[in-house]
Amino acid sequence: MIVRTPEERAGIIEAGKRLGAVLEQLAAAAKPGVSTLELDALAEKLIKENSDNTSLKGYKPEGARRPYPATLCVSINDEVVHGIPSAERILKQGDIVGLDLVLDHQGYFVDSALTVAVGTISPKAHELIGVTQAALAAGIEMARPGNRIGDISHAIDSMAKDGGFAVVRLLGGHGVGHSVHEEPFIPNAGHPGTGTEILPGMVFAIEPIVNQGKASVILGPDGYTYRTRDGLLSAHFEHTVLVEEEQTLILTRRSSEK
Ligand code: MG
Numbered sequence: 001m002i003v004r005t006p007e008e009r010a011g012i013i014e015a016g017k018r019l020g021a022v023l024e025q026l027a028a029a030a031k032p033g034v035s036t037l038e039l040d041a042l043a044e045k046l047i048k049e050n051s052d053n054t055s056l057k058g059y060k061p062e063g064a065r066r067p068y069p070a071t072l073c074v075s076i077n078d079e080v081v082h083g084i085p086s087a088e089r090i091l092k093q094g095d096i097v098g099l100d101l102v103l104d105h106q107g108y109f110v111d112s113a114l115t116v117a118v119g120t121i122s123p124k125a126h127e128l129i130g131v132t133q134a135a136l137a138a139g140i141e142m143a144r145p146g147n148r149i150g151d152i153s154h155a156i157d158s159m160a161k162d163g164g165f166a167v168v169r170l171l172g173g174h175g176v177g178h179s180v181h182e183e184p185f186i187p188n189a190g191h192p193g194t195g196t197e198i199l200p201g202m203v204f205a206i207e208p209i210v211n212q213g214k215a216s217v218i219l220g221p222d223g224y225t226y227r228t229r230d231g232l233l234s235a236h237f238e239h240t241v242l243v244e245e246e247q248t249l250i251l252t253r254r255s256s257e258k
Pocket of ligand 1: 111112173174205207238
């Protein structure tokens with residue numbers, strides 16, 4: 001994993017502020033009656049009006065048959081990640097919706113996601129969202145110089161398990177900065193003291209994906225949308241962080257976050 005120069009850090013920090021602001025507005029717009037395509041259009045508008053670029057549209061991940069067709073990933077309820085926006089998918093009261101977005105500001109890429117409650121949700125859904133957020137916080141807490149990637153993975157998995165839930169093992173965090181996905185992969189479960197050593201100047205996205213039931217997921221016929229195999233709920237939170245000597249900065253923090 002690459003240590004960023006001061007100039008790169010400044011660019012990535014600015015990109016993070018911009019993405020946090022866009023996601024804040026998208027979260028506020030996720031109301032009953034809104035289609036996932038409308039959220040996608042809003043994401044694109046907000047990014048472009050700041051002269052930034054959308055990064056996911058046209059991005060072809062390794063192994064994919066076709067490039068991703070939208071700006072935003074929108075994943076409702078049992079959809080785990082990478083849901084493709086559609087005019088036919090209308091948010092309704094009680095849904096939980098994951099919004100995942102990558103933004104490119106002058107060549108600096110940052111990645112962030114959150115899961116939003118649409119209106120009033122069930123106590124179980126509320127609990128799942130809370131535990132996933134806590135898992136992200138626990139992972140970030142371990143992202144400091146001298147620790148290893150496995151310390152982050154272990155903290156995330158432990159928090160999810162303690163909450164009575166299961167992390168998705170197939171998917172996880174990653175380096176970010178000059179493209180959507182960079183080395184290394186950051187698993188959402190692992191052993192403390194293993195993996196790449198964390199150094200000041202590293203930038204990566206940490207993203208717990210937590211299922212209400214079993215960890216198993218299936219990839220849908222569109223080639224992108226993952227769902228839980230058991231049909232139960234899944235939640236996802238993600239931040240891009242910059243590790244510094246004294247502290248780790250959450251670059252994509254939203255204004256409504258504590
Ligand atoms: Mg990501």
